[in-house]
Amino acid sequence: MNDDAELYRNSSSMQRRDALNSLTEYLPKFKWKESKEKILDIGCADGSVTNIISSCCPTDFELFEACDVNVKSVKYATEHYGTSKMRFRVMDIESDLPKEMKGKFDHVFSFYTLHWIENQEKAFQNIYDLTADDGECFLTLLAQMPVFNLFDALKHTEKWRHWLRYIKNFISPYYETSDPDVVIELLLKRVGFRYVDVRCRQKKFEFYDLKSFRNLLEAVSPFKVGQELQEELIDDVMEVAKEMRIIDTQNSTAKLIYNLVVIHCRK
Numbered sequence: 001m002n003d004d005a006e007l008y009r010n011s012s013s014m015q016r017r018d019a020l021n022s023l024t025e026y027l028p029k030f031k032w033k034e035s036k037e038k039i040l041d042i043g044c045a046d047g048s049v050t051n052i053i054s055s056c057c058p059t060d061f062e063l064f065e066a067c068d069v070n071v072k073s074v075k076y077a078t079e080h081y082g083t084s085k086m087r088f089r090v091m092d093i094e095s096d097l098p099k100e101m102k103g104k105f106d107h108v109f110s111f112y113t114l115h116w117i118e119n120q121e122k123a124f125q126n127i128y129d130l131t132a133d134d135g136e137c138f139l140t141l142l143a144q145m146p147v148f149n150l151f152d153a154l155k156h157t158e159k160w161r162h163w164l165r166y167i168k169n170f171i172s173p174y175y176e177t178s179d180p181d182v183v184i185e186l187l188l189k190r191v192g193f194r195y196v197d198v199r200c201r202q203k204k205f206e207f208y209d210l211k212s213f214r215n216l217l218e219a220v221s222p223f224k225v226g227q228e229l230q231e232e233l234i235d236d237v238m239e240v241a242k243e244m245r246i247i248d249t250q251n252s253t254a255k256l257i258y259n260l261v262v263i264h265c266r267k
Contacts, residue, residue, distance in 0.1 A: 011219040012216075036062040037057065037106050038132070039105060039106065042114075093123050105130050109137070124191050132267070137263065179200075194266060208253055213241075217238070
């Protein structure tokens with residue numbers, strides 16, 4: 001993903017909408033402690049979704065930590081949302097965990113992050129290990145998403161073959177899976193969660209101007225091609241979007257129909 005946190009903040013209305021809608025639906029199912037909740041958000045990016053999560057949590061939480069692998073994002077989130085009770089840190093959910101974080105959190109959240117992770121079992125095992133006994137997790141990730149198709153369509157072209165040769169590392173591992181909810185449920189049970197509820201939901205998001213859609217593509221593009229080539233890459237992706245009729249050229253709008261996996265589990 002692009003490491004421009006300001007760009008991501010200005011182009012992530014879809015992610016914020018889905019986070020708020022998912023939280024609103026599942027909040028009645030959460031089991032909160034009477035006080036001193038410790039909460040973690042994995043993949044905080046610019047911090048705006050972390051802020052949404054905190055607004056849905058009990059106000060007397062003891063600690064709210066949020067992490068991201070990107071140093072610039074953590075710095076940005078700290079500057080815009082950091083408080084004495086809300087801390088942001090650099091951490092890779094795919095790597096070995098700091099010992100002091102194991103079993104620490106009563107609630108673990110992650111929105112629109114885990115589809116970027118290549119080693120899914122390691123990530124889910126780490127989430128399990130971060131969660132306190134009787135704690136719970138609420139996670140969302142992408143399965144099928146047309147944005148993946150747009151970049152994937154360019155991988156065999158002469159112009160972009162070199163730059164997109166590792167595209168499979170950046171596409172959701174459930175991109176071509178017919179039943180991602182079943183696969184993920186089995187994985188979560190294997191790492192140890194005792195209660196697992198996984199749903200695959202079809203979603204739709206409309207962009208009422210093409211600048212907003214283009215900004216989204218730039219924000220989520222993980223390809224380091226330099227600023228000049230980045231403009232050309234997004235130009236070509238926009239052309240593919242027209243061919244795939246994701247872009248409505250007559251009305252200058254765009255529409256994404258995608259599958260979002262929603263996960264609620266308890267340790």
